[in-house]
Amino acid sequence: MSTQHEVQSKRRSNLSDPVEQLRRMFEIRYFEEEIVGLFSEGLVHGTTHTCQGQEALNIGLAATLNPDDFVACTYRSHGFALALGLTPEAALGEIMGRTTGCIGGVGGSMHLSAPELGLLPTFAIVGAGLPIAAGAALAFQTRGENRVAVAVFGDGAANIGAFHEALNLASVWKLPVIFICDNNLYGEYSRIETTTSVVDIAQRAASYSMPSEIIDGMILADVIASLKRAIDRARTGGGPTLIEAKTYRYAGHSRADLATYRPEGELESWLPRDPLLVRQNELIAAGVLTTQEVAAISDQERASIAKVIEYTRNAPFPSPDAIFKNIWTQ
């Protein structure tokens, strides 16, 4: 039987295969859809933030980074965690507060962590991941290692001090860090133009003498190509890059939010550009997969997530001793 570590490593290395990339986009989509149902059932406690519509960014990032690179991302990161290789069992276990979760069920939906995959504990504080990713890059630079760090954050984070301070510091020190703004148009319940002085977050890179790109975050190939350029720049001493990926948050901010503030028809206008749809059409057009094969992959992933849910429903809750574990470093 494979260890958890081996399973996760394999999930990561497999991502060089375009078919596996599509499979894992389905995995994230169905995982997130099921979370919504589990929340309604009362099996997800507190809050949860799902990422349907942003799968191209999840998979694109995981497919281009090395396993020893570091990633800082936000409370909306089930997709990144799964893409980077965390098993759906370890992710769902955490979200449902079970001992099978990646940190034993004491973190919850906003706090997934997978050190062996380079995933820093995901951040529930907007913008906090940016300085910390810069710091990981500082360690790599100081030791002369060929590793990079990535911070992924939403458009809302571009208005917090940590964003500006981290971009400046990374630029001054030419740190091997990539800042990825997942601009899904809404910061919590507010639309971007009501909170933000620029239309394109990427424009702000110029203030920090930093190269930037604006990409279509719904298109996997664009995400991968852009990330490769930025990662290559960082690995060869060219310093940081700000990438702005234009995406759309299909769901509300959190589970309690039905997103009634969105203009009528906005979601529908994005759906034809759905990242899964775009990618499967590309693979079919290229002759890599047939329509039937895509349908089979989709069915398999749906069934696979159903099994993970059954498994997790029966997993134990942590005992009181978990409260006192890992507070102090020995």
Next chain:
Amino acid sequence: MAQVRFRQAIALALADEMRKDASVMVFGEDVAHAEGPFKTSEGLLAEFGPLRVRDTPISEMAFTGAAVGAATAGMKPVIEIMFMEFMGVALDMVVTEAAKFHYLSGGEFTVPMVIRASVGAGGGFGLQHSQTLENWLVATPGLKVVVPSDIQSAYDLTRAAIRDAGPVAVLEPRALYGDRGPLIQREDGLLEIGKARIMREGNGITVVSMGQLVAKSIEALAGIDAEIIDLSTLVPWDQECVSASIKKTGRLVIVQEAPVSGGWGHEVLSLMVSKHFAELKAAPFIISAPNAPVPYGKDLEELYIPQPAYIKEQIAHYLSTNQVPTPWWTQRGLN
């Protein structure tokens, strides 16, 4: 024995750890080329070079966060917060990130970082550069907090903090930077984090103090049979040491620089009262600054900080009457 200043003891401790461990690095505002606004990083840039000793922008949130990231990725960063108040803009990184990463990674990530900050009044820096503010940090499981009170403890606690596997805040009383005295520059036998120091043994009363008020308490209590304890580590504080002393003396007084409300003195006092109620000969109390900002003028600032004469007067009254004395501001009808 070498005679050094308090600030030099810190620079020596940093250099000694940096020589021993290549993962130790130092950054903060003006710590490299200027060798620290208080000269606490003298010689470090020259010896260890610009990769390991860096000047940062005036961006506490960024460089404190960078320390969290660097520590998580295997370095042992020591950062300097020039004045404790500046930690206010970086507090998320200290209490919500650095102190929580170990827990949030199921014990897999460690954050061996040191946050040095200069604290306290006495320099005429005005109210936004003179507070101790250790109470910002004491309710954060996962973060250790130490406060040196003299040259040896500045050296020892700095090295001990760097060697600690988790995040440690070292709050340096700014008023002591210029003090000069002997230092044992040692590899082993350092003062330990979590251990209080008995500065003077005695049987009549237990006096617990910290930082720049330790020396003032020692001066104040000349000729009084007091046991003077330098708490030294605020989190986790040495309950055993204080308990043992109270069992012996039956009396407890806290001497604290910070304003009385919400200060560390209440933590020590309330726990000790709960534990030793029946053994106490009189109600314990706290000698502290008033609940007011630190005033600027020399005379008012001196009045604001508990001075030896005031500490002596308060404790003498307490010992002779077994009654808790009123603080100076109440005596004068000011508050």
